[in-house]
Amino acid sequence: MRLCDNSRRAARRPFRVSAVAALAVVSLTAAGCGDSSTSGSTTPSSESTTSTSTEVKPTPVDDAQTVAILTGPNAGGRVSxxxxxxxxxxxxxxxxxxxxxxxxxxxxxxAVDSADLGSDRVLVGAVIAFGCGVPTDVRVSAGGGRVMLRAAPLESSPPECLLPMTTVALVSVPADLAPPPAE
Structure with a gap:
């Protein structure tokens, strides 16, 4: 009596990708083009973090001036x-x-070289978005010795994209609000 030997049959069977596996790959690839203000971000926004009594709540900076909002395809960077x-x-x-x-x-x-800053102003920058949507405006706030830049909400975002876009905001702020120079 011969036992069934499936190993030979399995060796001749062509490799097939299941529809579920293919859908998972497509979904994970498309996830890189999610919400432009948070996709790729590992830093939670201040709105989603809980505040402790020692933290200073950021306040809007009314006299901030946007110098440039620059976007590059698939440039990487970290939203912060x-x-x-x-x-x-x-x-x-x-x-x-x-x-x-x-x-x-x-x-x-x-853009930094061409910025016309007064002696009482400092230029700051941050990656404000990574994803399919490209912000056209930035919100500026300050508190606790830090200046925060966030992409203004988008009117609409493309449903999909081939390459995620990295968006950097450069903003002029009063010198007394600017963080100290990095060492």
Whole structure:
């Protein structure tokens, strides 16, 4: 009596991807193009975190001036509301190292160089979005010695995209609100 040997039959069977596995791959790939203000972010927004008695609630900065909102396809970077000071080339270079493509860093450097700042103003920047939607405005607040930049809500966002967009905001703020220079 011969026992059934499925190993030979299995070896001849062509590899097939199940519909469920294919759908999972497509879903995970599309997830990179989610909500433009939070997709790819590992830092929770201040609205979603609980406040303790020692934290200072950020207040809007009315006299902030948007210098540039720059967007690059698939440039990477990390969405963070905490702005960094961009006074000199060293600080610009340090900020730009997070991007996969140097072209976004060069565009940031050109925008910083062309900014017309008074002596009482400082330029700060942050990655405000990563996803399919491209913000056209930025909300600026300050508190606890930090300046926060957040993308203004989008009117609408594309349902899908081939490449996620990285959006960087450069904003001029009063010098007394700016974070200290990085060391």
């Amino acid at each position: 509301p905490v702005a960094v000071r961009l006074d000199d080339q060293t600080q610009i270079d340090r900020f730009a190292t997070q991007f996969a493509h140097p072209s976004l860093g060069r565009r940031i450097a050109r």
